[in-house]
């Protein structure tokens with residue numbers, strides 16, 4: 001059996017959700033909202049199941065959805081994408097990532113990855129034969145600079161995998177960071193696979209800037225989005241990739257032998273949803289921001305050192321300054337068993353040389369859920385051994 005998968009542990013999200021069930025804990029681990037999601041979008045999907053087309057849709061995705069994606073990104077990010085040749089629908093961002101990495105990496109290529117990294121990335125890079133080169137980001141700012149990139153990029157670098165906004169840290173990288181990364185991609189002739197699933201979940205008036213909009217990047221970027229995050233429907237697994245025709249053509253070859261298509265009824269509902277008014281998206285952001293403020297404020301009152309949460313569903317605490325003799329994983333296991341709150345140890349997002357003091361909480365929950373968690377967390381910092 002292939003050791004890349006045979007030797008892998010079960011994903012930390014699954015482990016913590018399972019522990020949450022066993023201990024009847026409030027689950028702030030795996031990132032998903034605890035409400036049902038927008039009703040009109042769900043109704044569209046239901047209608048499409050009952051009255052719509054339920055046979056194979058076109059391999060690249062329903063034309064109406066590809067047009068809706070192009071219109072959506074034109075409106076929100078100023079991008080001009082050709083729905084026929086530059087957009088493909090996938091079964092979640094996860095499939096988009098798998099297909100992109102399989103299609104773009106040749107065995108022996110160096111691939112630049114940023115740690116903390118989403119858990120799917122490394123096995124996929126390795127299975128494609130890539131040789132990972134890490135940029136290690138650290139709290140509290142999780143920033144990268146020229147020297148860090150210079151250490152990671154080599155003459156053999158073909159692909160860079162970049163997640164912005166960054167899960168788990170909630171960091172939103174802006175123009176300056178993107179320009180620096182774009183310069184390295186151009187200099188080393190690398191393609192950037194941009195995991196932008198959190199593009200709409202940004203706070204405090206921020207606007208997401210896609211790397212593909214940076215000078216010289218239009219021809220060397222794969223932009224990945226996910227309806228699961230845009231509509232707070234994480235189980236839907238409708239993703240999309242946008243790339244110049246010479247790249248998309250190759251990604252489509254991988255897609256045709258991974259899933260080939262994505263359920264047409266969900267695609268129809270996503271097409272409807274992407275055209276929703278600005279108000280929907282602004283309200284979604286405002287609501288998540290209010291949840292962030294409620295939960296982060298509560299954590300601070302309890303004495304947790306809370307890190308800046310600029311986007312995503314996540315807020316992190318850094319236990320380092322508390323001088324505790326307990327790493328993030330031990331803390332999370334104790335938290336779920338003794339205090340009945342599940343969280344994610346951020347060391348799970350490092351392949352090498354992990355940060356062991358940061359714990360991630362998902363705040364995309366109802367107020368009552370967050371308040372219940374805060375109440376349970378009240379005693380969690382008492383023990384210092």
Ligand code: PMP
Pocket residue numbers: 031091092093094095118163167195197225226227228229234237238239
């Ligand atoms: N990338 C990142 C950074 C994510 O956080 C997630 C899910 N939370 C995904 C990819 C997977 O997205 P999807 O569910 O659309 O496959």
Ligand code: GLN
Pocket residue numbers: 011013014029030031032167
């Ligand atoms: N992306 C989600 C998170 O970060 C988890 C998705 C999964 O369980 N694979 O919590």
